[in-house]
Amino acid sequence: xxxxxxRPEYSVGDEHLDxxxxxxxxLIDMLGDESRMGEVLERLEIYVDEHFRDEEGMLDxxxxxxxxxxxxxxxxxxxxxxxxxxxxxxxxxxxxxRESIRAYLKSWLVNHIMVSDKxxxxxxx
Ligand SMILES: [Fe+2]
Numbered sequence: 001x002x003x004x005x006x007r008p009e010y011s012v013g014d015e016h017l018d019x020x021x022x023x024x025x026x027l028i029d030m031l032g033d034e035s036r037m038g039e040v041l042e043r044l045e046i047y048v049d050e051h052f053r054d055e056e057g058m059l060d061x062x063x064x065x066x067x068x069x070x071x072x073x074x075x076x077x078x079x080x081x082x083x084x085x086x087x088x089x090x091x092x093x094x095x096x097x098r099e100s101i102r103a104y105l106k107s108w109l110v111n112h113i114m115v116s117d118k119x120x121x122x123x124x125x
Pocket of ligand 1: 055070074117
């Protein structure tokens with residue numbers, strides 16, 4: 001654990017959202033411990049539900065013009081998470097499934113925060 005950490009360049013300029021992003025990164029960093037993957041997926045579901053709704057609410061208030069597309073990205077992630085949790089509940093979880101879950105989560109999070117979330121930063125004050 002510890003190779004996936006929050007960096008100042010991830011900041012979207014809002015303390016509450018930055019704090020939630022830190023929490024997400026911490027959760028995904030826990031994937032360094034193989035035995036905690038099931039727990040991480042479960043906690044992610046609860047966590048992203050709260051975070052995505054907070055983020056979407058703030059962007060709606062701020063009049064962010066690309067909110068519909070942003071919401072679609074959140075929805076696609078939630079769908080991926082539901083499918084992954086189902087696959088993970090199977091009695092035999094292959095190393096390949098574990099690896100693809102881990103790789104997807106890391107790249108999704110960094111890309112989403114660094115590109116899509118950064119894009120709304122100037123709309124929040
Ligand atoms: Fe987002």
